[in-house]
Amino acid sequence: MQNSIDTARKVVAEGMSGLLPELLLAALVCVLLLADLFLRGVKPRATAWIAVVGFVACGAALVQRYGAHAEIFGWVQSDGPRGMLLNDHFAWFFQMFVLAAALVCVPMAMDHAAFRSRRMGEFYALLAAATLGMFLMASSTNLLMAYLGIEFASMASYLATAIDKRDRAGSEGGLKYVIYGSVASGVMIYGISLLYGMTGSMHYGDIARALQVHAATEGQLMIAAVLIFAGFAYKMAAFPMHFWCPDVYQGAPTPVTAFLSVASKAAGFAAFVRFLAAFTAHDGTFFIGFGDEKVPASFGWPVIIGGAAALSMTVGNLGALWQTNVKRLLAYSSIAQAGYLLMAVAVYAAGKGQPSGGDLAPLIYYFVAYFFMNLGAFHVITVIGSRTGATSVADFAGLGRRAPWMAFGLGLCLLSLLGMPPTGGFVGKLQLLSAAVKHDLLWLAILAGINTAISAFYYFKLLKCMYLDRSDAGVIRSGAANMAVLAVLVAPVLILGLAFSPIADLSRGFGF
Amino acid sequence: MLLTLATFLPLLGMVVVLLLPKDNKNLIRWTATAFAVAAFIPILMITVGYAGGKGIPAPETLRAEAAAVVAAAPAAERGRITALLADARANTPTLREFTPADPKHLSDGDKKSLAAKAEIVALEKAGSYDAWHEAWELTLAAASPISQDIRYMEYGTWIPALNIHYMMGTDGLSMPLIFLTGLLWVLCFVYSFSIENGVKGYFALFLLLQTGLIGVFCALDFFLFYVFWEIVLLPMYFLIGYWGGANRLYAAIKFFIYTLVGSVLMLVAMLALYWKDGFDTFNLLTLTSLSGSFDIGFQTWIFLALFMGFAIKVPVFPFHTWLPDAHVQAPTAVSVVLAGVLLKMGGYGFYRFSYTLAPDAGISEMMVLLIGGLGLINIVYGALCAMAQKDFKSLVAYSSVSHMGFVLLGLAAMTTEGIQGSVLQMFNHGVSSAMMFLLVGVLYERAHHRDLDRFGGIGLQMPYYTGFAIIGFFASLGLPGLNGFISEMLVFMGAFNSETFFAGSSTVFALPRWIVYLALPGVVLTAGYILWTVQRVYMGTAKKEEYKTFPDLNWREVFSLTPLAALCIILGVMPQLVLDPMNATLDHLRAFIVAGGVN
Structure with a gap:
């Protein structure tokens, strides 16, 4: 008895020491909520500084954790640890990614009308909470933990979407978000229960081990896999769980949309790739059914994920064609982007079944590029929107003259999202296509190519408005701070397209 | 250095132009023109130098680079690398994956391969794999049959992570097109002084376009x-979309989407080549020297994917519909460069990429009939469409479709004359169509309409202008003594001769003679629409009083038209000026393709 208590104490102590960034985030949530009580209406902007300090401190702790490889919050068995979270390079990248996105959203929110005075502190608290949930998603190594991380991040996201309760679009978006989220969670938890029934565990390592020894038939496994994938797809805003995305992105305040479209998506991918890797943890093959036949461990994954990728990009791009609202257009664009990113995951799954192994570098690289180009686009839309009330594509007419640098930044980000050289989006897409061609997913590569051409229609709709449509409206002053943020977000888009060798090398270090 | 200067001076010019004050229009115009002239100087030096046999041949440059790479490797590995390089083609990096089915029944070749594989794996362990790979690439590139004619090569590492190199060079195929680009930009800038709206953006985009085009013709890394x-696409989109005619937005996006569809397919083909058998290279020359060993199925789809990319640009029927729209809406100078050099990107791509990377597919029955047949359709259908046009510019646009058909016809024939005529036709069409679009522009600036039926009697009012017009239009018609005649003649000779030339060849499918017979009426149709146009516009009496007030050419227009008219006449009499520098290149290229890529 005493022994097991000691063990438990040891586990908690070890876990805590490895969890400093997460603990800092949790503390930040509490501090922000308290500070908001005192500063609301008096000095609302002070909460922004608290948030910045908190995020930077968390970032410093995260930098300290770089290079760690520890499975925490669990127990140790003879054949390895059974933890809840695994801090490794992969998790580190996505946690840094989410944190950086949160940090960028702080100045964006300062500039946005929805948060003036009253709601700013609340929003930052929710932002920190969502970040914490995404941290857990990125490092989860247990289905239950992944599920809880998703729920935690979602709760904060629901509230952030509907934060301005007088704004009908935001409230509607929030409600839709909740309803779709509940459905996705239900579906996912059902899939988890099936898999638990087959393998007797929710820990990824145990699932992998169980699959080695005749745990399930291919059909059973397929059903569980699809259901669980649906849950993750909801966070990625990918087909078939993309329906919430346009309404929520349109309704939510733009900084929230920016955060969701970048951080939430990344966390969804991170959690899913971790789960996927569990299927393929060992020598690349496992037994399915009760015979002696070994099958590639990737089993149906390339088909499931590749199909979802194909449908995501097609649905996203076709849906975007007719949009007139900028945020809705970018929502569909982000569904399509999820499709391109899923292509990398499908390639990873296909690669796992081959001797060369799976490669996550294209996914990582595309996410780096996506971070800058998508946040850059949303930054400009926030700045222009808060100054002119622009919401529709037509409102951006003549922006090339009215705010040349903002227009240039947005234009570059759009070209990057489209995948034109010399931008980061092109190099990212090149690597995605390249990986797909390498792993014989040629059909997917060609489909992605055709989709790129389709997407040119709507990205150019916005570009055309900015540069070719004339408008008599006056010059827009964006402010030095906003220009600085723009430069920080847009310069890397070009660097990632012209001198990307070091980053491409780095991106290879964040796989498993 | 010269090629880099020629490529990036315009880019520098763009930056400078963007920094100039917006309202000082003349300063912007002269600065932009100065940069176009500055870029033309290295181009002229290369042109003259290349024709005079100067410039370091690419194999020398490549071998020196390979030696440098080997020398930079650790001393312990150098011997190993050198030994492997002795038979670079046999020891491709793909051997890393090589596993014979049954070790007992190894052939001698397999044994050698296994030994090579062991060496490569050892290099990989020693951390010298990249050095070996680059040396391997360069050695093969130097041995490539098409690299012997490339000169003025520049080579440097750009993105080591993906093995991408900055590799530029020019040969008889690209040199005339680079020259044409340099020349047209100077002429177009002087002509474009009449642009009053958005001067800064116009010249900046135009300069960016030049960087893209010269780069396209020089780049030897895929x-x-x-x-x-x-890079060419973007400025073109904005140039048409902002300074174009009434329906410019539709034309601009149509141009963009059409080309983009082609280029993404090209991208997939490029990646397939990169991963093919573990080559991991974008080096065009390396890939060319390996392409003979690709199986025909792979070659066929590579050829088709590249074909889509280039055919849309040429444009080949049925992908040509963007061209009349783009031309009619584009401002004059943009039309000039669009017809003058942008269309050549497609023709150039066929020669540089399609046929060198998939030589067997190129000479197969399916492709010969496809290319030759589409060439035939382009010639005849383009001419018929041109005849039906009421809009002057649209007529010239369709005449481009028709003329580019000759490029395809000569290419499909695969005979010496056919290829020479086809490449010469690209250059000649660049001169004469550029001239025709300038001529239409001159008239449009005065009349503000382009309706063929409403003109008449311009010849009496603008004699100098009409003189230039006659040269331009008759060059396009193919009148003996002017440049168009030579290339069309060569194409027909080559195409007609294909069946005789390749009689008994088991590998090359000869262009059937019936295609040539069917294409011949195209010449008559061309004469028809051109003569009819000359008659309607320049002959007769003025149909409107205002035509009698039109001033003749001003100095800018004379400046733009004179060099082109001179080229029409000079190349009609002395075509060897262009043919001689490119003959060796085209002969080697042709021999390489006909032999199915084996050299």
Whole structure:
């Protein structure tokens, strides 16, 4: 008895020491909520500084954790640890990614009308909470933990979407978000229960081990896999769980949309790739059914994920064609982007079944590029929107003259999202296509190519408005701070397209 | 250095132009023109130098680079690398994956391969794999049959992570097109002084376009080529979309989407080549020297994917519909460069990429009939469409479709004359169509309409202008003594001769003679629409009083038209000025393709 208590104490102590960034985030949530009580209406902007300090401190702790490889919050068995979270390079990248996105959203929110005075502190608290949930998603190594991380991040996201309760679009978006989220969670938890029934565990390592020894038939496994994938797809805003995305992105305040479209998506991918890797943890093959036949461990994954990728990009791009609202257009664009990113995951799954192994570098690289180009686009839309009330594509007419640098930044980000050289989006897409061609997913590569051409229609709709449509409206002053943020977000888009060798090398270090 | 200067001076010019004050229009115009002239100087030096046999041949440059790479490797590995390089073609990096089915029944070749594989794996362990790979690439590139004619090569590492190199060079195929680009830009800038609206953006985009085009014609790394290829799209979109006619937005996006569809397919083909058998290279010359060993199925789809990219640009029927729209809406100078050099990107791509990377597919029955047949359709259908046009510019646009058909016909014939005529036709069409679009522009600036039926009697009012017009139009018609005649003649000779030339050849499918017979009426149709146009516009009496007030050419227009008219006449009499520098290149290229890529 005493022994097991000691063990438990040891586990908690070890876990805590490895969890400093997460603990800092949790503390930040509490501090922000308290500070908001005192500063609301008096000095609302002070909460922004608290948030910045908190995020930077968390970032410093995260930098300290770089290079760690520890499975925490669990127990140790003879054949390895059974933890809840695994801090490794992969998790580190996505946690840094989410944190950086949160940090960028702080100045964006300062500039946005929805948060003036009253709601700013609340929003930052929710932002920190969502970040914490995404941290857990990125490092989860247990289905239950992944599920809880998703729920935690979602709760904060629901509230952030509907934060301005007088704004009908935001409230509607929030409600839709909740309803779709509940459905996705239900579906996912059902899939988890099936898999638990087959393998007797929710820990990824145990699932992998169980699959080695005749745990399930291919059909059973397929059903569980699809259901669980649906849950993750909801966070990625990918087909078939993309329906919430346009309404929520349109309704939510733009900084929230920016955060969701970048951080939430990344966390969804991170959690899913971790789960996927569990299927393929060992020598690349496992037994399915009760015979002696070994099958590639990737089993149906390339088909499931590749199909979802194909449908995501097609649905996203076709849906975007007719949009007139900028945020809705970018929502569909982000569904399509999820499709391109899923292509990398499908390639990873296909690669796992081959001797060369799976490669996550294209996914990582595309996410780096996506971070800058998508946040850059949303930054400009926030700045222009808060100054002119622009919401529709037509409102951006003549922006090339009215705010040349903002227009240039947005234009570059759009070209990057489209995948034109010399931008980061092109190099990212090149690597995605390249990986797909390498792993014989040629059909997917060609489909992605055709989709790129389709997407040119709507990205150019916005570009055309900015540069070719004339408008008599006056010059827009964006402010030095906003220009600085723009430069920080847009310069890397070009660097990632012209001198990307070091980053491409780095991106290879964040796989498993 | 010269090629880099020629490529990036315009880019520098763009930056400078963007920094100039917006309201000082003349300063912007002269600065932009100065940069176009500055870029033309290295181009002229290369042109003259290349024709005079100067410039370091590419194999020398490449071998020196390979030696440098080997020398930079650790001393312990150098011997191993050198030994492997002795038979670079046999020891491709793909051997890393080589596993014989049954070790007992190894052939001698397999044994050698296994030994090579062991060596490569050992190099990989020693951390010298990249050095070996680059040396291997360069050695093969130097041995490539098409590299012997490339000179003025520049080579440097750009993105080591993906093995992308900055590799530029020019040979008899690209040199005339680079010259044409340099020349047209100077002429177009002087002509464009009449642009009053958005001067800064106009010249900046135009300069960016030049960087893209010269880059396309110089790049010998597939990735680099692709980047330049895409860079061309953007300024073109904005130039048509902002300074174009009434329906400009539709035309601009149509141009963009059409080309983009082609280029993404090209991108997939490029990646397939990169991963093919573990080559991991975008080096065009390396890939060319390996392409003979690709199986025909792979070659066929590579050929088709590249074909889509280039055919849309040429444009080949049925992908030509963007061209009349773009031309009619584009401002004059943009039309000039569009017809003058942008269309050549497609023709150039066929020669540089399609046929060198998939030589067997190129000479197969399916492709010969496809290319030859589409060439035939382009010639005849383009001419018929041109005849039906009421809009002057649209007529010239369709005449481009028709003339580019000759490029395809000569290419499909695969005979010496056919290829020479086809490449010469690209250059000649660049001169004469550029001239025709300038001529239409001159008239449009005065009349503000382009309706063929409402003109008449311009000859009496503007004699100098009409003189230039006669030269331009008759060059396009193919009148003996002017440049168009030579290339069309060569194409027909070559195409007609294909069946005789390849009689008994088991590998090359000869262009059937019936295609040539069917294409011949195209010449008559061309004469028809051109003569009819000359008659309607320049002959007779003025149909409107205002035509009698039109001033003749001003100095800018004379400046733009004179060099082109001179080229029409000079190349009609002395075509060897262009043919001689490119003969060796085209002969080697042709021999390489006909032999199915084996050299």
